[in-house]
Amino acid sequence: GENVEQHPSTLSVQEGDSAVIKCTYSDSASNYFPWYKQELGKGPQLIIDIRSNVGEKKDQRIAVTLNKTAKHFSLHITETQPEDSAVYFCAAISKIGGNEKLTFGTGTRLTIIP
Amino acid sequence: GAGVSQTPSNKVTEKGKYVELRCDPISGHTALYWYRQSLGQGPEFLIYFQGTGAADDSGLPNDRFFAVRPEGSVSTLKIQRTERGDSAVYLCASSSTLVNEQFFGPGTRLTVL
Numbered sequence: 001g002e003n004v005e006q007h008p009s010t011l012s013v014q015e016g017d018s019a020v021i022k023c024t025y026s027d028s029a030s031n032y033f034p035w036y037k038q039e040l041g042k043g044p045q046l047i048i049d050i051r052s053n054v055g056e057k058k059d060q061r062i063a064v065t066l067n068k069t070a071k072h073f074s075l076h077i078t079e080t081q082p083e084d085s086a087v088y089f090c091a092a093i094s095k096i097g098g099n100e101k102l103t104f105g106t107g108t109r110l111t112i113i114p
Numbered sequence: 115g116a117g118v119s120q121t122p123s124n125k126v127t128e129k130g131k132y133v134e135l136r137c138d139p140i141s142g143h144t145a146l147y148w149y150r151q152s153l154g155q156g157p158e159f160l161i162y163f164q165g166t167g168a169a170d171d172s173g174l175p176n177d178r179f180f181a182v183r184p185e186g187s188v189s190t191l192k193i194q195r196t197e198r199g200d201s202a203v204y205l206c207a208s209s210s211t212l213v214n215e216q217f218f219g220p221g222t223r224l225t226v227l
Contacts, residue, residue, distance in 0.1 A: 006156075032214045043118075043205055043218035044157065051214075089156050093214055101147065101170060102207075102216060104156030 002027040002094035006105025013080055014113050021108045023090035024072040032093040033066060033073045034102070037086045044089060048075070077110075085112045116140075118219035120206050126225045127196055135191040135222045139208030146189050147216060148181055149205040157205050163189060164211070196226045 003026040013019045025033075031052035036044035050057045050064045050073065057064050061080075066073040077084055087109050091102040119138040127133050139146050145164055149157035159173040163183045171181075178196075183189040193200055203223050207216040 004156075034215065036218075041220075043220045046215055046217060049215065091156075100214065101159040101162055101173070102149075102157070103159070106156050107154070 002030055002092055002103040004090060004092050004103050004105045006090050006108060008108060009106065010109045010111070012111045012113055015080055015082060017080055019075075019077045019080055019084070019110055019112075021075045021088055021090070021110070022072060023074070023092075023105050024070075025092045025103075026071065027092070027094055028068075028071065030092040030094060032100075033064070034091050035062075035064060035075050036089045036091065036104075038089065038107075039086045080112045082112050082114055085110060118206055118208055118217055120204075120219040120222050122222060123220065124223045124225075126227065128227050129196060129198060131196050131226075133193050133196060133224065135193075135204050135224070137189045137191070137206030137208075137219060139187065139189070139206070140217060142210070143208035143217075144186065144211050145209045145216075146183060147207040147209075148189070148191050149207065149218075151203045151205055151221070153202075160191070160204075193224075196224075198226050200224060201226045 006023045034049035037047045038044045061078045063076040087107045090105040121136045147162050148160040151157045161181050162170040166186045178194045181191045203221040205221045207218045209216045
């Protein structure tokens with residue numbers, strides 16, 4: 001099955017600087033890669049996603065890049081703000097028998113230092 | 115409602131007891147997923163429904179776990195003879211069949227004493 005690895009496990013950046021989180025996946029058939037933000041005591045919130053037919057997608061301060069050859073994808077947050085502090089998870093869709101389930105990375109705890 | 119809702123938000127039970135966790139998906143979403151999240155980990159897949167049927171239950175850890183979705187909307191995750199190792203946050207997500215985006219509920223924190 002699919003295996004997703006995520007780095008780093010913790011990341012601290014100064015407010016206003018950029019943050020980058022990286023993930024690799026194992027199943028070359030995976031074709032959908034979402035990123036979720038999870039705040040304490042809440043469920044994961046979808047913040048951006050990318051499909052395998054594009055290499056980059058941007059939404060305001062958030063961007064995601066995908067390298068299918070190397071099987072890795074990254075989340076980029078620019079001009080970080082205190083409210084960006086949270087745990088971020090990458091994921092990949094694994095298709096088994098036509099059904100789909102998300103396989104998640106282990107998460108990155110991002111702390112923005114004011 | 116606007117999002118996925120889950121009840122109860124917290125459940126404390128004793129080892130060996132039976133529990134039911136409820137998920138109410140986004141209206142119109144035909145796909146429903148259950149995940150389990152242990153402390154400091156990412157969510158792990160348990161089971162996936164397409165309509166009323168369980169399309170993939172490969173993530174259920176053993177036969178103490180069972181889920182139903184009798185009318186294709188609300189789903190109930192049932193755990194028999196709970197064990198301390200079952201303690202976790204149980205997350206529900208739903209999606210439209212037309213797209214892949216899965217939207218999560220707030221979760222139910224289950225504590226087995």
